[in-house]
Structures are given as structure tokens and as C-alpha cells.
Amino acid sequence: MLEVENLSVSYGKRKILHDINFSLSGGQSVCLLGKNGVGKTTLFRSLLNTLSYSGKVLIDENDSQKLSRNQLAQLLSYIPQNKGNTVDYSVFEMILMGTTPQLKAHRQPGEKERAQAQAAIDLLKINYLKESLFSELSGGEQQLVIIARSVAQQAKIILMDEPCANLDFGNQVLVLEMIRYLAAQGYLIFQSTHDPNHALQYADRVLIMEKGRLTAAGYPQKILTGQRLTTLYNTPIEVVELSIDGEKRFVCLAKKGTNHVGNL
Amino acid sequence: MLSTKKRHLILFLLGIFLLAAIVISGYLGKYPIQFEEYMSTILSRVFPAHFEATPEVSTILFKIRWPRIILAVLIGAGLSMSGATYQALFQNPMLSQDILGASQGAAFGAALGLFFNQSYEVVVLFSFVLGLGAVLLVLGLNRLIKSQSKLNMILIGMMVGSLFSSAVSFLKLIGDPTNTLPAITYWLMGSLSSVKMQDVYFAAPLILLGMLPIYFLRWQLNVMSLGEVEALSLGINVKVVRLILIASATLITATAVSISGLIGWVGLVIPHFARLLLGANYRYTIPATAFCGGVFLLIVDDFARLLTTSEIPIGILTAFIGAPVFIFLVAKNSRQLGRD
Numbered sequence: 001m002l003e004v005e006n007l008s009v010s011y012g013k014r015k016i017l018h019d020i021n022f023s024l025s026g027g028q029s030v031c032l033l034g035k036n037g038v039g040k041t042t043l044f045r046s047l048l049n050t051l052s053y054s055g056k057v058l059i060d061e062n063d064s065q066k067l068s069r070n071q072l073a074q075l076l077s078y079i080p081q082n083k084g085n086t087v088d089y090s091v092f093e094m095i096l097m098g099t100t101p102q103l104k105a106h107r108q109p110g111e112k113e114r115a116q117a118q119a120a121i122d123l124l125k126i127n128y129l130k131e132s133l134f135s136e137l138s139g140g141e142q143q144l145v146i147i148a149r150s151v152a153q154q155a156k157i158i159l160m161d162e163p164c165a166n167l168d169f170g171n172q173v174l175v176l177e178m179i180r181y182l183a184a185q186g187y188l189i190f191q192s193t194h195d196p197n198h199a200l201q202y203a204d205r206v207l208i209m210e211k212g213r214l215t216a217a218g219y220p221q222k223i224l225t226g227q228r229l230t231t232l233y234n235t236p237i238e239v240v241e242l243s244i245d246g247e248k249r250f251v252c253l254a255k256k257g258t259n260h261v262g263n264l
Numbered sequence: 265m266l267s268t269k270k271r272h273l274i275l276f277l278l279g280i281f282l283l284a285a286i287v288i289s290g291y292l293g294k295y296p297i298q299f300e301e302y303m304s305t306i307l308s309r310v311f312p313a314h315f316e317a318t319p320e321v322s323t324i325l326f327k328i329r330w331p332r333i334i335l336a337v338l339i340g341a342g343l344s345m346s347g348a349t350y351q352a353l354f355q356n357p358m359l360s361q362d363i364l365g366a367s368q369g370a371a372f373g374a375a376l377g378l379f380f381n382q383s384y385e386v387v388v389l390f391s392f393v394l395g396l397g398a399v400l401l402v403l404g405l406n407r408l409i410k411s412q413s414k415l416n417m418i419l420i421g422m423m424v425g426s427l428f429s430s431a432v433s434f435l436k437l438i439g440d441p442t443n444t445l446p447a448i449t450y451w452l453m454g455s456l457s458s459v460k461m462q463d464v465y466f467a468a469p470l471i472l473l474g475m476l477p478i479y480f481l482r483w484q485l486n487v488m489s490l491g492e493v494e495a496l497s498l499g500i501n502v503k504v505v506r507l508i509l510i511a512s513a514t515l516i517t518a519t520a521v522s523i524s525g526l527i528g529w530v531g532l533v534i535p536h537f538a539r540l541l542l543g544a545n546y547r548y549t550i551p552a553t554a555f556c557g558g559v560f561l562l563i564v565d566d567f568a569r570l571l572t573t574s575e576i577p578i579g580i581l582t583a584f585i586g587a588p589v590f591i592f593l594v595a596k597n598s599r600q601l602g603r604d
């Protein structure tokens with residue numbers, strides 16, 4: 001569904017991404033882990049074709065650089081970090097904007113587009129939010145609305161830039177559960193996250209980025225070992241296995257350790 | 265949230281209100297006209313068989329009052345629409361052509377045209393080019409200093425605006441005090457007192473030409489107001505759409521400035537008023553902005569010509585109304601402005 005071949009990005013002389021290669025199929029939730037500034041957002045921007053890169057991005061076997069904005073938007077949608085949007089659109093209007101790629105530039109959304117938006121609302125079961133103002137929702141609800149907008153966009157691949165940033169714990173679970181649900185519906189959800197626990201508990205696949213390179217990819221339980229997380233985040237971390245309601249779960253914890261400021 | 269039906273109703277009422285304001289404004293004036301005479305003169309244009317026109321009323325209406333009314337409505341509607349466009353494009357509710365420096369750039373262009381005694385066409389062309397230049401300069405500087413806050417763009421706009429204002433002052437300084445200087449000075453204060461039917465034939469098509477793309481692309485304007493990356497990911501060709509919209513908004517501003525000088529605050533205040541009435545969705549807010557702007561400038565112009573024995577430049581009156589409203593908006597938006 002999404003294939004990346006030899007993707008490199010440079011800003012001037014500085015190389016941000018080095019020869020990234022991966023391939024992801026639909027129906028799964030994928031987490032991208034990495035420290036701040038390793039190029040996660042740059043990777044997303046190049047997948048969205050909003051900055052120039054070398055290499056190839058194939059979406060459903062189409063070269064993304066050869067697609068028009070409209071065509072690309074019908075294959076790939078993007079959810080930016082929640083920045084506390086100040087616009088006063090209603091939830092329904094916000095979701096309706098997802099139908100824009102299917103509209104001619106001078107047209108207004110009509111019956112068909114409204115039905116499409118309603119279908120997205122039904123899929124996410126957020127009918128109770130429909131009439132509210134977007135700016136008055138909680139962070140988690142806002143995130144659900146933006147996810148619904150992506151569903152209304154009818155793109156099967158959804159990129160999410162830290163969908164859980166700035167959310168309280170309950171709202172994080174709300175969003176992560178929704179991501180899992182959509183993956184089960186056949187979507188490919190590709191999110192970046194700062195919390196390895198999200199990856200351990202909710203991801204089907206994990207990609208790890210370090211200094212602009214992809215250094216590991218695979219099943220979360222396999223590659224997210226205490227040792228790897230320790231080197232990745234440069235702080236001692238241990239992964240423990242728990243059994244909750246008879247289900248095996250993995251959790252990672254930072255050890256009280258040598259890196260503490262007091263020990264320097 | 266308002267239902268679609270209610271929104272259509274409000275738009276319809278605004279349209280009726282505009283029509284009523286036009287009819288009443290035509291009746292008002294220093295030269296007294298009997299109401300029956302007035303109505304039959306208007307109706308004689310539509311149903312010549314049933315109504316009779318009075319010649320002197322006809323002259324006053326169609327040569328003097330009518331052009332002024334048409335232009336007040338068009339300029340009010342146009343300035344408001346272009347203000348709303350700038351606000352949406354740059355995701356900044358405190359912007360308008362005056363604050364971005366577009367009006368001052370356009371004013372300098374027009375003053376340059378007047379200074380060299382050029383024809384109307386050349387005056388508007390100068391005005392458009394320099395207005396566009398001012399906007400692009402603000403955008404360029406904003407990008408250059410990697411500005412993170414909405415306040416910065418306002419400050420840059422004010423800087424560019426005052427630069428062009430000084431340039432106009434310089435033209436006044438070196439202008440011929442017997443004809444160029446008074447022409448520039450009075451025109452700059454903002455007035456519709458000297459417009460003729462000829463101005464309407466010239467300016468109306470240009471203003472309408474600027475309004476059309478904004479009207480048709482108003483759904484895209486909604487999406488653009490979410491920010492560049494989101495608009496791109498929603499399939500909008502941001503560069504092209506933004507250029508079309510900036511050019512349209514600036515064309516309206518330049519034409520308005522060339523005809524009537526600097527009429528400030530309309531472009532800032534009216535879009536807010538329209539949003540209060542109908543919400544943020546530009547699909548409805550753009551037509552509402554046009555109606556409200558038309559009604560507003562028409563009424564203010566009625567006051568400008570009737571309040572005292574000599575004309576008050578309309579720009580002075582709009583400033584009296586706009587400035588207090590601006591402070592109210594600053595208070596309302598103060599928390600947002602610091603953020604990116």
C-alpha cells in the first residue's frame with residue numbers, strides 16, 4: 001500500500017533523511033519512534049509531497065510525485081499535531097472539509113458530500129459531537145473529529161503526527177483505541193509517537209528512526225526490547241510483561257538510574 | 265450552530281435590507297423630492313408604460329445620487345470581501361488591507377498616477393501593482409524573519425504601510441500646490457462626493473472581477489484557513505489558489521482606493537460582524553460580508569453627505585466607527601495573538 005524507496009531529504013548541505021526504505025500494507029497500525037529532531041516530521045512531509053526529496057514514494061503503486069494534489073489527497077490523508085486550533089467551524093463543517101479533494105475548485109459540498117461526512121461520523125460513532133463548535137471540544141474529541149475528516153477524505157492511508165501529544169490519559173486511550181479500530185477496518189495508520197508504550201500496546205508494526213536513518217522495523221514485542229529502548233532514548237529502560245484479564249501486555253518503564261541529574 | 269435554512273433566511277433578509285437601504289438612500293438628499301415623484305421616476309425605468317419620470321428628478325437621481333450609491337455599495341462590499349479573504353488566507357482575524365499595507369501601497373500607486381496626471385486606467389494599474397507589491401513584501405519579510413506569531417505579521421504590515429504612507433507624503437510635498445496637492449489630499453481622505461456615472465462604468469467591472477474568484481473559491485478559503493500543510497493534504501493547490509485570491513483581493517482594494525481614496529476599517533470590521541451573524545463557514549460568510557459591507561458603507565456615506573452642510577470625507581467617519589471596534593477585537597483575540 002505504501003512503499004518508500006531510497007528516500008533522502010536535504011536542507012541545503014545538511015542531510016536530514018538518509019536512504020529510507022520500507023513498505024507497509026493496509027489493515028495495520030504502525031508506530032514511528034525516534035527522538036526529537038531525528039526527522040519524523042520530515043519523513044511525513046515527504047510522504048505528503050510537501051517538500052522536495054530524492055528517491056521514490058509509491059502509494060498503491062503510483063509514484064506520488066506524479067500525482068496531482070487532488071489525486072494524492074484521495075489516497076493519503078494527514079493529521080497534524082493538535083495545535084489548539086482557533087477556527088470556529090462546527091464539527092460537521094470540519095469533517096465536511098475532508099470531502100474537498102473530490103470537489104471541483106469552484107463547487108460547494110452538496111448532498112453526496114454531506115452523506116460522506118455523515119458516514120465518517122457514523123463510523124467513529126461521534127454523532128453526539130456533530131453540532132458542537134470544534135474549538136470548544138476537548139483535545140481528544142478534536143482529534144477524533146480530525147480522524148473523521150480523514151475518513152471522509154476516503155483515503156486508505158492516514159498519517160498522524162503525534163496524535164496523542166497534549167492529551168490527558170483518558171483522551172490518549174480514546175484516540176489509540178480509535179486507531180486500532182480503523183486499522184481493523186482496513187486502513188493503514190502510520191503515526192509518530194514519543195511514547196514507546198503506545199507502540200508496545202497498540203501497534204502492529206514499529207519503525208525506529210535514529211539520526212535520519214531507519215534503524216529497525218518489525219513487530220513491537222520483538223524489536224522494542226529494553227536494550228534497544230535504552231540506547232534509543234539514552235536512558236535505562238526495562239520492558240516488563242504483565243497479564244491483565246488473562247491477556248499478555250508489555251509495558252516499558254524507565255529505571256531509576258545513572259542518568260539522573262543528581263548523579264552527574 | 266445555525267441550520268442551513270436559518271442561514272439562507274439571514275442571507276435573504278440581508279439582501280432585502282440592502283435593497284431597502286439603496287431605495288431609501290436614493291430618496292435622501294439636499295434637494296427635496298416628493299416621494300411619489302421619486303418612486304414613479306424609478307419605476308418608469310422598469311415599467312415605462314405605466315409610470316412617468318419627472319425630468320429634474322431624473323437628472324438628480326441618475327446623474328448624481330445613483331452613481332454614488334452604486335459605488336458606495338460596491339466598494340463597501342468589495343473592501344469587506346477582500347478583508348475577509350486576507351484574514352482567512354493568513355489565518356489571522358486581525359488583518360485587513362489597511363493593516364497589511366495593501367491599501368497604503370495602492371494609495372501610493374494611485375497618488376503616483378495622479379502626480380503624473382495619468383488616465384484612470386493607468387492610476388488603477390499603478391495602484392494594483394503597488395498594492396500587490398506591498399502584500400508580497402509583507403509575506404516575504406514574514407517568511408524571512410521566520411515569524412512565529414500572528415502579531416509579527418501585523419507589525420510588519422504596519423511598517424510596510426507607514427513606509428508607503430511616507431512615500432505619499434513625499435509626493436504631496438513635491439506636488440504642485442495649486443492642483444496636484446489638493447487633488448491628492450482630498451482624494452486620500454476618502455470620499456465619494458465627486459463620483460460620476462463614468463466612474464461606475466469603469467470601476468464596477470473591476471470590483472466585480474475581483475469579487476468573482478473569491479465568491480467561487482469560498483469553500484477552498486475555508487480549507488486554506490486551516491493552514492498551509494492541512495490545505496495541501498486536503499488536495500488544494502495552495503500556491504495557485506493563494507495567488508489568485510491575493511490578486512483578487514488586491515484588485516478590489518486598488519480599484520476602491522483609486523476611486524475613493526483610503527476608506528479604512530471596513531475590511532477589518534465587517535467580516536467580523538458577518539461571522540457573528542452566520543458563523544465561520546465562508547460559504548455563507550462571504551456573501552453575508554458582501555451584503556453587510558454594502559449596507560454599511562452606503563449608510564455611512566448617507567451620513568457623510570447629509571450630516572453637515574459641507575461633505576465629511578467618508579474615511580473619517582469609518583475610522584470613528586472602526587477604531588473602537590478594533591479595540592474590542594483586540595481584547596477578544598488577545599489570547600490567540602501571541603500563539604502561532
